Amino acid sequence: MSAGRKEYRMNTKPTNKQQNSSYAEGGGGRGIQYKWVALSNTTIAMFMAAVNGSILLISLPAIFNGININPLTSFQYLLWILMGYGVVTATLLLSFGRLSDMYGRVRLYNIGFAIFTAGSILLFFTPDTGDAGAIELIVFRLIQAVGAAFIFSNSAAILTDAFPPDERGKALGLNQVAAIAGQFIGLIIGGLLAVFNWRYVFLISVPFGVIGTIWAFLKLKETDCREKRPQKIDIWGNLVFIGGLTIFLIGITYALIPYGTSPMGWGSPFVIASLVAGFLLLVAFPFIEMKVEDPMFRMDLFRVRNFAFGNAAGFLSALARGGVMIILILLLQGIWLPLHGYSFESTPFWAGIYMLPLTIGFVVMGPISGILSDRYGARWLSTAGMVLVGISFLVLAVLPYDFDYLPFALALLIMGLGNGLFASPNSAAIMNSVGPGERGVASGMMATLMNSGFVLSMGMFFTIIVVELTDAFPPVLVSALTAANATSLIADMSVIPPTGALFAAFLGYNPVEMIIDGLSPALIANIAPATIATLTNTVWFPTTLAEAFMPSLGLSFYIGAGLSFVAAILCAMRGNKYIEELDNAPGKN
CATH class of the missing domain: 1.20.1250.20 (MFS general substrate transporter like domains)
Structure with a gap:
């Protein structure tokens, strides 16, 4: 003490x-x-x-x-x-x-x-x-x-x-x-x-x-609980802690965003540099705090x-x-x-x-x-x-x-x-x-x-x-489309990124409806109405996602x-x- x-x-x-x-x-x-x-x-x-x-x-x-x-x-x-x-x-x-x-x-x-x-x-x-x-x-x-x-x-x-x-x-x-x-x-x-x-x-x-x-x-x-003696602001501690934690958490955040062809950003040079720099600053922080007045x-x-x-x-x-x-x-x-x-x-x-x-x-x-x-x-x-x-x-x-x-x-x-x-x-x-x-x-x-x-x-x-x-959703999606007699939609539906599908549901959207609404009328005309009804109901996508x-x-x-x-x-x-x-x-x- x-x-x-x-x-x-x-x-x-x-x-x-x-x-x-x-x-x-x-x-x-x-x-x-x-x-x-x-x-x-x-x-x-x-x-x-x-x-x-x-x-x-x-x-x-x-x-x-x-x-x-x-x-x-x-x-x-x-x-x-x-x-x-x-x-x-x-x-x-x-x-x-x-x-x-x-x-x-x-x-x-x-x-x-x-x-x-x-x-x-x-x-x-x-x-x-x-x-x-x-x-x-x-x-x-x-x-x-x-x-x-x-x-x-x-x-x-x-x-x-x-x-x-x-x-x-x-x-x-x-x-x-x-x-x-x-x-x-x-x-x-x-x-x-x-x-x-x-x-x-x-x-x-x-x-x-x-x-x-x-x-x-x-x-x-x-x-009146403040110490009576004059105190100094811990400038180095503030800079190292705020900088280290901010950089590290920003790295964590951007690691969750797709990078290139990868669904996540863990391989991004920016993410790697942020995590390493933030970690090193946070490791140095307690040693700095033991030295400052x-x-x-x-x-x-x-x-x-x-x-x-x-x-x-x-x-x-x-x-x-x-x-x-x-x-x-x-x-x-x-x-x-x-x-x-x-x-x-x-x-x-x-x-x-x-x-x-x-x-x-x-x-x-x-x-x-x-x-x-x-x-x-x-x-x-x-x-x-x-x-x-x-x-x-x-x-x-x-x-x-x-x-x-x-x-x-x-x-x-x-x-x-x-x-x-x-x-x-x-x-x-x-x-x-x-x-x-x-x-x-x-x-x-x-x-x-x-x-x-x-x-x-x-x-x-x-x-x-x-x-x-990322690993499980694409093959499950193909299997579910095949079972629903909708193989013609495999190419179009495969553009749904796993994160997009997950968070569309989180935000209250049916991503299947959003994809089908964007298809050409000629392609939709070749799909049976019963198949469209199956894909857009409240059962097919949740079961596939599950x-x-x-x-x-x-x-x-x-x-x-x-x-x-x-x-x-x-x-x-x-x-x-x-x-x-x-x-x-x-x-x-």
């Missing part, structure tokens, strides 16, 4: 009695209700950011139609709209967390709320269509991501400042329930609003953003067992579940829902409905686990949560593509309960393991690792699925299970309940 950190503790740590008295007054004499002001405002912010993140998954068909973009030929735009938000957020969280310890958490949180709202307004007024409109959407989403990084890096620290140690699990649990619930509510809201106008998808967050921003500026108060990434915090094992478990949990939502939506929209009579156009909305058990499980267990962790600690609660998540992955891995909904719903419910049992106890344990002057950087480190895990997870699972589809899709889906779920069980082991190794400001107070060993 650094000398500065020791000095901070010796000069500012209250005794247990003083600590409880301070929190009873709301912190700094601000009144007993302040903690609820902090909770409600940060909860609105987390909910808004989560809704905005998932609402696009359902409304992208309407958005692409609104700006006249063809989903079969615009995979790069789709990928950046989905992943660009996470890339920017992940790269900025750590820097913003450190800056908040230096210049004030509430101040930077308020700035983030305002930036996020401005990004939402810009998205609503997107002026152009076509490629220009898609690029504008991506840029405005990146502006939103900057605001979200301020919010995510400071929310947990603001709550930890406002709540006493024996209530932090409950507060963080409620905050995270709002975030998870927002992800699934966004799916439903997106399906409803997209029916009327795609711009309403972005307008929905503006009232929340305006009210929340004004409320935050008026009601949230800065705590005021590091943005506090390596000494990893000497605290709860902090180290909690963050490692959180990263693996994010890596396991980050791509799961999109994979499950692909399964529902591309295969299961059409097989059960739903039109391709309606599947985005119904996918959100059928995934509600996952939300219900988290909403039920999140607050309960937070309350229990305040009393008993996070060790066995978080361990049990990750075990449940691993079991749910195994159940999903063995289900057929035309599954009965009940076992699928039960698996989602178990996954939601497990994530709810893990998330808030783990976050509370991490935040309780650091002192008041380190909560900003700790919150930023925790959020950075989780967001990086989410982005890497999407890249990892997309790669597994696309590689398998044969190529399910092996990679099962592998993805097994990998998710393995990562969850490793995270469970790390949770069990975290040690007993520990609260830094109480256990390390003067007079305590």
